[in-house]
Amino acid sequence: MGISLGPNQYGKAEVRLVTVRRDGPVHHLRDLTVSTALSGDLAATHLTGDNSAVLTTDAQKNTVYAFAKQQDVGEIEDFALRLGRHFVATQEAITGARITVAEHAWERIPVDGDPHDHAFSRSGGESRTTTVTVHADRAWVVSGVDGLTVLKSGGSEFHSFPRDEYTTLAETDDRILATAVTARWRYDGDPADRDVDWAKNHQEIRRTLLQAFATKHSLSLQQTLYTMGEAVLLARPEVAEVRLSLPNKHHFLVDLSPFGLENHNEVFYAADRPYGLIEGTAVRDEAEEPGPARTDAVL
Numbered sequence: 001m002g003i004s005l006g007p008n009q010y011g012k013a014e015v016r017l018v019t020v021r022r023d024g025p026v027h028h029l030r031d032l033t034v035s036t037a038l039s040g041d042l043a044a045t046h047l048t049g050d051n052s053a054v055l056t057t058d059a060q061k062n063t064v065y066a067f068a069k070q071q072d073v074g075e076i077e078d079f080a081l082r083l084g085r086h087f088v089a090t091q092e093a094i095t096g097a098r099i100t101v102a103e104h105a106w107e108r109i110p111v112d113g114d115p116h117d118h119a120f121s122r123s124g125g126e127s128r129t130t131t132v133t134v135h136a137d138r139a140w141v142v143s144g145v146d147g148l149t150v151l152k153s154g155g156s157e158f159h160s161f162p163r164d165e166y167t168t169l170a171e172t173d174d175r176i177l178a179t180a181v182t183a184r185w186r187y188d189g190d191p192a193d194r195d196v197d198w199a200k201n202h203q204e205i206r207r208t209l210l211q212a213f214a215t216k217h218s219l220s221l222q223q224t225l226y227t228m229g230e231a232v233l234l235a236r237p238e239v240a241e242v243r244l245s246l247p248n249k250h251h252f253l254v255d256l257s258p259f260g261l262e263n264h265n266e267v268f269y270a271a272d273r274p275y276g277l278i279e280g281t282a283v284r285d286e287a288e289e290p291g292p293a294r295t296d297a298v299l
């Protein structure tokens with residue numbers, strides 16, 4: 001019986017990094033969660049315990065903190081690319097680095113109408129994300145958003161589905177549609193070959209996703225999902241593919257008849273689980289294959 005080592009990677013997961021840059025009395029706060037994953041010629045440690053090629057995960061964590069001190073973090077994509085390129089360039093055995101960064105946004109607390117210099121509040125549960133994959137000769141960038149929670153109280157129907165012996169769901173031509181968007185957009189090509197304005201792209205793609213959600217008259221969350229992905233591809237030529245994961249945050253009409261009351265689509269029970277989970281991808285026909293940038297795979 002032959003057994004061999006399959007794909008593997010290792011690194012430090014979810015390094016919590018907060019930086020404060022002081023600009024006189026005004027402080028600038030960044031709050032990131034950074035994960036590193038290195039791959040390459042790592043057979044020895046797996047097969048014999050020889051650690052001579054294993055840059056410790058502890059050192060990987062330290063590198064994240066040291067890099068944050070040595071240079072302003074900047075856009076998360078640039079920070080991730082700097083880290084990934086460093087590991088591949090400096091560790092002989094390491095041929096691939098995958099760096100994932102989630103940025104948690106804070107807003108200045110308004111005091112008497114003015115944003116405070118150094119007091120902040122967390123804005124919602126939303127994060128901006130990126131995963132960069134670095135090889136010796138090129139890199140790939142997949143950016144996105146987590147926890148972008150949206151709801152529309154009109155413009156959503158769901159009906160004409162098959163009814164088997166277990167189907168009880170009522171058809172509706174007017175329901176609440178709510179979800180927390182997880183989106184990942186993969187950039188075409190090597191980031192070294194083009195100057196992408198990461199922050200502007202993030203802002204515009206987020207706006208496009210929101211606008212598509214708001215304006216598409218929805219016959220299913222699946223249709224809304226595809227419309228959102230398609231809208232991003234139509235607006236941003238540099239994006240090859242958009243992956244979306246949309247939990248259907250069900251809002252069920254409460255039966256008020258025991259109380260002699262009618263419920264004309266006004267009072268709902270917001271269920272937290274179970275939830276429908278609608279996932280899908282919009283892909284540009286001529287886009288390059290994702291290759292190692294396939295972040296939906298474990299490795």
Ligand SMILES: O=c1[nH]c(=O)c2[nH]c(=O)[nH]c2[nH]1
Nearest residue numbers: 158169219220221222248276
């Ligand atoms: O938009 C929807 N898609 C479904 O597949 C589905 N299934 C369900 O019970 N409700 C919904 N809503």
